[in-house]
Amino acid sequence: MSKAQDNVRTRRPAFDREAGIEIAQALFHQRGYDAVGISELTKALNINPPSLYAAYGSKAGLFGRCLARYVDEGNLPADRILTPGRPLAKAIEELFITAARLYVKSTLRRGCLAAEGMRANDEQARELANQYAKPGMQFIEDYIRQSEPERAKELGDFVVTTLRGFSAAAVTGLSRPRLLKVARMNGQAFAALLSLNSDT
Structure with a gap:
């Protein structure tokens, strides 16, 4: 040769x-x-x-x-759910339900890659995950601010923390029916929060 x-x-x-x-x-x-x-x-x-x-x-x-x-390709499509003119409680409830379905869609790749990256032991990985998650978190808060300008921060924290909880629960094996039930319960909780005054 x-x-x-x-x-x-x-x-x-x-x-x-x-x-x-x-x-x-x-x-x-x-x-x-x-x-x-x-x-x-x-x-x-x-x-x-x-x-x-x-x-x-x-x-x-x-x-x-x-x-x-x-x-770009697999994250929670908040921009298609949180659209102008929708009742806030209904929009957030749909966001929760969509997240629950997405996070258990695959039997192997459960949860949110960014949310789980924010819990990594590696500091650089955490910083990267936070960097990519931050725009979505800000988008949710800004959307809430359109209806609840005085409470946007606390209600945004509630929504983001809830979504991260869904991701963690999916990763640890919570079933789809149970996670969807939790999502609907959290949607009801958010609607109830809207009727309350801010706790100062």
Whole structure:
């Protein structure tokens, strides 16, 4: 065999970075950022560690790319639920129910990737998750402010904290029917809160 033929035979195909992000995202979503090591990532992506660092900078850099993809493609579609003119209580109840369904849609990738990343042991991963979650959190608060300007902060905190609770419950195995029941209960609780004065 000639050298030219040998080079053709041994040449590896170019690494597809976007495909690598998809694979890594599934791993991070299934097992959490802290539980997925470099060796597992490189094996799943079929590359060596230097190639991973060259492509993504670091494990955290790869996680950031996964978060960006998740927010763009698989995150809770709050902008399609919290639309102008809707009764606030009904909109938030639908947001809760949609989140509950989304977080248990997959048997393996349960919960919200960003919300779970905010609980990672790794500080950089937490910061990245917070960075990608913050716009959604602000969007919810701003939407509430249109109807409840004086209570937007506290009601926004209630909604965001509730959603993070749904994610944690989904990850720990709460069934779809039970999580949906909790979502509806929280929708009723939010409606009740709207009828109360702010607790100062």
